[in-house]
Amino acid sequence: MMEQTALVSYRVQDRIGVITVFNPPLNALAPGMREGVIDSVREANLDPNVDAIVLMGAGGHFIAGADIRQFGKARSVSTRDSAAVIANSSKPVVAAIDGYCLGGGLEHALACHYRVATRRARFGLPEVKIGLVPAGGGTQRLPRLIGAQAALDLILSGRHVDADEAVGLGLVATELSSGDLQSDAIAFARQVAHDRPLPAVHEMTEKRQADQANPSVLDNARKVAARQGRHIKAPRYALELVEASLNQPFEEGLRLEHTYFSELETSDEARALRYAFFAERTAAKIPGAPTDYKPAPVTSAAVIGAGTMGSGIAMVFADAGIPVKLLEVSPEALERGMQRIASTYAIKLKRNSITQAEIDERIALIQPVERYEDIAQCDAVIEAVFERIDLKIDIFNRLEAVMKPDALLLTNSSAIDINVMAGATRRPQLVAGSHFFAPANVMKLCEIVKGDSTSPETILRAAKMGRDLGKISVVVGSCDGFAANRSRAALVTEMMLLLEEGALPQQIDKVMIDFGYPMGPFAVSDLSGLDVSYDTRKRRAAADPTYRKLHVPDRLVEMGRHGQKNGAGWYRYEPGDRTPHPDEVVGQVIAQVAKDFGIAQRSFSDEEVLRRLLFASVNEACKIVDEGKALRASDIDVMWLNGFGFPRHRGGLMYWADGIGAAEIHRQVCAWHETYGKRWKPASLLAEIANSGGRLRDAVASKLS
DSSP: OOOOOSSEEEEEETTEEEEEEOOTTTTOBOTTHHHHHHHHHHHHHHOTTOOEEEEEESTTOSBOOBOGGGTTSOOSSOHHHHHHHHHTOSSOEEEEEOSEEETHHHHHHHHSSEEEEOTTOEEEOOGGGGTOOOOSSHHHHHHHHHOHHHHHHHHHHOOOEEHHHHHHHTSOSEEOOSSOHHHHHHHHHHHHTTOSSOOOGGGOOHHHHHHHTOGGGGHHHHHHHHHHTTTOSHHHHHHHHHHHHHHSOHHHHHHHHHHHHHHHHTSHHHHHHHHHHHHHHHHTOOTTOOTTOOOOOOOSEEEEOOSHHHHHHHHHHHHTTOOEEEEOSSHHHHHHHHHHHHHHHHHHHHTTSSOHHHHHHHHHTEEEEOOGGGGTTOSEEEEOOOSOHHHHHHHHHHHHHHSOTTOEEEEOOSSSOHHHHHTTSSOGGGEEEEEEOSSTTTOOEEEEEEOTTOOHHHHHHHHHHHHHTTOEEEEEEOSTTHHHHHHHHHHHHHHHHHHHTTOOHHHHHHHHHHHTOSSOHHHHHHHHOGGGTHHHHHHHHHHOTTOOOOHHHHHHHHTTOOBGGGTBSSEEOOTTOOOOEEOHHHHHHHHHHHHHTTOOOOOOOHHHHHHHHHHHHHHHHHHHHHTTSBSBHHHHHHHHHHHSOOOGGGOOHHHHHHHHOHHHHHHHHHHHHHHHOGGGOOOHHHHHHHHHTOOGGGOBOSSOO
């Protein structure tokens, strides 16, 4: 019997060799694990007292893929090697799957002759999400097992499949239900121990022949890969690999898979995507948080305001299976909010992304109410009304009077100081921001905002709530615009001033789309509504006599051009059509503003437009970290990736900036400071990093303030 190691153990029970991998918490494939599996399979094959083999994971998971930290490093043994040893075993190998079976984990399972799973099992090949393709035979075995169309869906989306769907796809032979995975797997292995020939996935031909006879099976996938692969190669390469599985011998497909993976592993895109992966996990770490405090989950919630944001937030709770009460001051407003929710779900139904049964279940979790007393026993309440301070103060006064003593009192405000709302209650320690980004039911970011009196426990509870809702929670300090919007406000200011200086919305939008954004900023502004930020600008102008007004958007709003909602904003829209069309009226307004204020107009190169927009935000982000309004520069990246659609293959704002270098950015910011004045004053942190030769993305705050 092989000696037990820290990562892989092997023992024989009832003539079944049981291989158990253990690398908590998720059994990621660490150095030495593949070698342990190989040695165990070989030992079992040499032992006449072993009839079959079970491969399983300890600790509630099978194998959650490769350790991402190992990508880009030399490996003596690859997943392709260990999968080959499993597939070539003369004795049947059964994968007994619980919890995560992802990436290299699924590739090991595909190499096994049989796969059984618990109801908790989750399957997927998520490599495309980090700029890679599967490298252990996944692109060659999966199509042979479940067909090219289903395989491409999993590979190109990177989504997880539950046990029921896996059985339906033919990915898993059976779903186990007794609760004793090891005993059930051993019993299954005994049943198939002497069946021959062994069902080797790489030799299966039925699905392959059907796909070969239907060339159109790849057509839809080509469209998906083309959309995803405009800036990254992985989706296109994945499609080519699945196509090879239909037309090339298995070994040739493996060679091509290895070639593509080797190229992608060290690519700029993959490095950026790996950075983003780790930055999102780092964002969940809150320095100084009490280590012995375990926040309780929010099991019931209330949302005040049934407008676009409020109804969207209510849907987020319902989608997570959490009962939520939606409060409005009038039956008419409440009815509009519920109709908005129903319409949004109807669109998802039309796109086949949800079933009618799921819609019915979720809408049943949303209870419309008209009295504050009706929400008194909720664990958390989120205020999501217009950005008017007087209105918010009145709401928090009411919440103080009715909510149970330990309820979280949260605001979805995108700009107003948390301390203003906290001052309206006698329990400021329970007040925090939970700033969702529009559309709330789609965007992944939830900014958790700490006020001066917010307790650490409240922050931990709110952050957990965000994660339980499927959001990425990032903790920030309270200031005008908080961290995310404040950092982006500098970009917005520059794009508006570029108009006054001679640029047009369509040029700026094209620059940003070419950079990798799905939409340009002016088209996005039309989508959310030009009037949304109008009141904020008026408030800031009233508070600061030196505030630089943005005349072009103000005039458009005052002309009644609010965006898609009324057919005219930065662009014009035909009835029933969301396609933006350049409008000469906007050009006329821009020209008139320039004339009124004596601003000389000129043409701009695309590179100057890009740098004006992004350097302004890099400089502001440095100020935000330096002031302790964000914990880390990498948190800024997370917020831009998940709140503003920053191109993921660029890593994030600060990661991208490091590709240019702090010294060059500081030089340009200083030059524009001389030209444009105080808004371009260089951040002291930017100057410090430029002088030290450090990296912007590594900057951290001394504390959150």
